[in-house]
Amino acid sequence: MKKKIGLLLCVLVLALGLTACGSEKETLTYDEATLEQYTDTVLQSFEQMTDTDFESLKEASDLELGITLMNSGLPVESDNFITMMEAWQAATSEYGELEDYSDYEVEATDKDVTLTTKANFENKDADIVFVFDEKLNIESMTVDIHYTMGQILEKAGLNTLLGMGTVFAVLIFISLLISSFKFIPAIEAKFKKQKTEAKPAAAPKTPVVSTPAAPATAANDGELIAVIAAAIAASEGTTTDGFIVRSIKRRTTNKWN
Secondary structure: OHHHHHHHHHHHHHHHHHHHHHHOOOOOOOOHHHHHHHHHHHHHHHHHOOHHHHHHHHHOOHHHHHHHHHHHOOOEOHHHHHHHHHHHHHHHHHHOOEEEEEEEEEEEOOOOEEEEEEEEEOOOEEEEEEEEOOOOOEEEEEEEEOOOHHHHHHHHHHHHHHHHHHHHHHHHHHHHHHHHHHHHHHHHHHHHHHHHHHOOOOOOOOOOOOOOOOOOOHHHHHHHHHHHHHHHHHHHOOOHHHOOOOOOOOOOOOOOO
């Protein structure tokens, strides 16, 4: 039983050892002195440069800036160098000139190498961090300011107030917008009324006057006289030559006497 337990423990130890070996990754091979020389060159150059020098380098073409960096011996791309200059200008404009900095702390991985130095500016202390890529070219430079606990709490409080103020402002705006919905029907009715009043009044209809029937024409009276004369002649047994019908008078009633 003891042998089995011992064998099991040995297997576990070997398994843990293999796992630890498998998790280890090889770091980049680098020359620390060379990397420190690059960073010293950058910091010393930035300290000696004026705002005019920075602006001249920013306005230079990629070819001109690339040639300048090549002559300086710095392994850095033009875009990365401009970003580093901007970070340096932002730090010095807010925290003053660089007074001194300490030795570098180096940390390497399988993808990059990081050099960190503690720097003292006129108004603040900070960490200046240089990052080198796989080809050991300078990839970036950042200035990380050291804040006290009071300053951190102050910034956190300001951020909280700003966030809450923004939220309350948006809520107030939404409430005002919703409360104004009750005025929309009145405004819509007012526009409709104005549109109705702007329409031209319809022209009055012309009354249709009925025209009385025209009196019988002379031709109709002649035909009627001829018919009556023929009827009288037939009843008397004579001809129409024996009398002349000069006029016809209509009776007011249809009764015969």
